[in-house]
Amino acid sequence: MKISNVDFNEQFWANKSLAEFIEGESHHELNKMQMEEAYYLINPKKNISVNTGKPDKKGS
Amino acid sequence: MSISLCASSTANTGGIQCDIAPGIPVALMVWNDTKTIASVSGTNFQPFLEAGSLLSKSAAGKVFVFPIIQDVSDKSEGNKEGSLNQGFKTVLLEGKPAYEFKVFAGQSLVPQLRKFNNQSLRTLILDANNRVWGVKSGANFIGAQAKIFTGGLKFATGQNVEEGVVSISVSYLKASELNDDAAFGEITSSAGITGLIDAQVTKISNIANVYKIGVEIATAEIGSTINLYDSYSTVLASSSLWVAKTGATFGTTLAITSVAIDAALSAWTVTFDSAAYTALAASSNIKLNLAAPSVLDAAGVDGIEGLEVILIK
Secondary structure, eight states: OEETTEEEOHHHHTTOOHHHHHHHHGGGOOOHHHHHHHHHHHOGGGGSOTTTOSOOTTOO | OOOOOHHHHOOOOOOOTTOOOOOOEEEEEEEOOEEEHHHHSGGGHHHHHHHHHTSOTTSTTOEEEEEEEEEEEEOOOOOEEEEOTTSOEEEEEOOOOEEEEEEEOOTTTHHHHHTTBTOEEEEEEEETTSEEEEEEETTEEEOEEEEEEEOOOOOOOSSSSOTTEEEEEEEESOHHHHHTSEEEEEOSOSTTOOOOEEEEEEEEEEETTEEEEEEEEEOSSTTOEEETHHHHTTTTOOGGGEEEEESTTSOEEOOEEEEEEETTTTEEEEEEOHHHHHHSOTTOEEEEEEOOHHHHHHTTOTTEEEEOEEEEO
16 A cells, blocks of 8 residues: 555554554654555554544554 | 287378478577476466566576577587498487577676576477477476577677677487477467566665665676666555565565655665564574565566565664
């Protein structure tokens, strides 16, 4: 999954937390919005809170 | 009835209409493997050769494809004949087939071809009729045993077509493999059956688990390499096109979490799994390479085999 010339290993980052993702890939100098976009494209189910139906920015 | 053993030592002599014979050689291939005829015959033959040409050079089934033949000379040894003084003459020993092929190749390629010199190899020949000739051995298809010798490039004299022309001698070890047991498979196109180019993966720098990596093709010009970034910067920015291994025998995969373009360096940023990298002992070796040639080919990086780099933590 590619965002701004960075290809993230979807298989690796699937089911990891957003915090882990940001910690592991912050060196690419993508902004927070781009990082979250990348993460939620890899983990679309984590973007919706089960209880509220609202985006869950914790990615948990 | 005459007393004879001819029934077991001869054969019927009727010919098949439109029987097929070898045509003009187009390409020499080295293939040291064996396949059952059932597995490669018919429509299986083309994919078998395409897949074989895309294997790594260290793979058992690798098909090495030499450059297109531009000139053919029959260099076969003549039969050895003997005679008796009352006028009888006969063949005592059958001469072994040999050919000299001329191909176009530059100084970057010729040393690669010369690495096959004087080794006993098994060979296939693609002819101008899209037939690939080898040997039928029982239920198997194999290459014909031969020794190959590729000469060096010479300065041209300006009198003949010589610049960039190199001679490849093929000397077959057994006449019977070509004369009695030759067999062929047909292909529809030779476009996908090609030789690969080595591309050296190199480390530029690293900060912890984040490595700056280049990929270059060596040339004969001193100080000059071809940077794969110029052609494949975006395509190779893919975590599925790189492989990292570690462990004593490099049997453990080290996950690559991302690959990014580094335009400033004309290289790629390869990031390893931070936790796994941290867990490696100091001075641990990591073998990083491009994915297999067939994987690269499927992604549009044609005709390339990566040469690994060993990274030391």
